[in-house]
Amino acid sequence: MAAATSIFLEDLPDDILLHILSHLDGQSLAAAGCSSSHLHRLSSLPSLWLNLCVSNYPSLLLLPSLPFSPRSFFSLAFPLSSSSSSSSPTAQSSPDFVSSFVDLRYRGVPILSRIISTDTRSPLFFSPPFRLEAIDGHLRPDPAFSPADLELSWVMVDRTGDRVVDVSSWKPVSVERNWFSGDVRVRFATAVGEGRAVVVPTVMCSVVGVREVWLMVEDGDGVPMNGTDSMVVIGEMMDGGRKGARRRDGREGFRKRRITG
Numbered sequence: 441m442a443a444a445t446s447i448f449l450e451d452l453p454d455d456i457l458l459h460i461l462s463h464l465d466g467q468s469l470a471a472a473g474c475s476s477s478h479l480h481r482l483s484s485l486p487s488l489w490l491n492l493c494v495s496n497y498p499s500l501l502l503l504p505s506l507p508f509s510p511r512s513f514f515s516l517a518f519p520l521s522s523s524s525s526s527s528s529p530t531a532q533s534s535p536d537f538v539s540s541f542v543d544l545r546y547r548g549v550p551i552l553s554r555i556i557s558t559d560t561r562s563p564l565f566f567s568p569p570f571r572l573e574a575i576d577g578h579l580r581p582d583p584a585f586s587p588a589d590l591e592l593s594w595v596m597v598d599r600t601g602d603r604v605v606d607v608s609s610w611k612p613v614s615v616e617r618n619w620f621s622g623d624v625r626v627r628f629a630t631a632v633g634e635g636r637a638v639v640v641p642t643v644m645c646s647v648v649g650v651r652e653v654w655l656m657v658e659d660g661d662g663v664p665m666n667g668t669d670s671m672v673v674i675g676e677m678m679d680g681g682r683k684g685a686r687r688r689d690g691r692e693g694f695r696k697r698r699i700t701g
Contacts, residue, residue: 639674
C-alpha cells in the first residue's frame with residue numbers, strides 16, 4: 441500500500457490559493473495572513489482587499505481609481521465605530537472636506553450607489569439644519585416592497601483618505617409608518633458619546649418604493665445640528681476606536697441615546 445502524502449496549504453499553486461483567499465471575508469483574510477509568511481504576502485495583495493471593498497461598498501466603483509489603500513479603507517469602514525466618550529469633542533477633529541459613499545440595498549441587492557462631496561468651509565454650511573441628500577426621487581426595487589428589508593451604508597472619508605467611518609447602522613433601528621400618508625421612515629442611526637449625539641441616515645419610502653435618502657445629525661434632545669457641529673461629531677467617530685462586526689442593527693446604542701437624551 442502506498443504511503444499517504446501530506447499536502448500543506450502552502451504547497452498549492454498561488455493561483456489556487458488566491459482563488460481560495462478571494463472568497464474569505466475581511467476578518468478571515470486577515471487571520472489567514474498571520475498563519476505563514478507566504479500567506480501573509482498573498483493576503484496582503486491590494487486586489488483582494490479591493491474586491492472586499494467594492495463588494496461591500498459598490499459606490500467605490502464610481503471612482504476611476506481608489507485614492508486610498510483598499511485594506512486601510514476596509515479595516516476602518518467595516519467594523520463598528522466605538523466612539524463612546526461622554527466628554528465633548530473638539531473642533532480639531534472636524535474634517536474640512538468629506539466624501540460620502542452611500543450604498544442602499546434591498547434584500548441584499550444594491551439598488552442605489554452615490555458619492556457626495558461636502559466642502560465644510562462653505563458659508564451655507566453654518567446654517568441649521570445640516571442635511572446631506574443622496575436621492576430625491578423614486579426607486580422601485582420590488583412590487584411587494586418592504587422597507588424593513590432595506591440595508592444602508594454611509595461611509596464618510598476625509599480629504600486625506602486616512603480617516604474613514606461608516607456612520608450608518610447598516611440595518612434599520614426603527615421603521616415608522618405614517619398611517620395617514622402611507623409613507624414609511626426608516627432610520628439607520630448610530631449614537632455617539634453615550635447618547636450625546638446621534639448620526640441619523642434616513643430613508644423615506646412611499647407605498648411604491650424609496651423616495652428620499654438623507655443624513656442628519658441630532659443632539660441628545662433630538663434637535664438637528666448645524667453643519668459645523670455635525671462635522672465635529674463625525675470627526676469624533678472617525679477618530680474613535682473600532683469593535684465588533686459590521687452587520688449589526690445598531691438598536692442598542694440608539695436606545696441608550698433615547699433613554700439618556
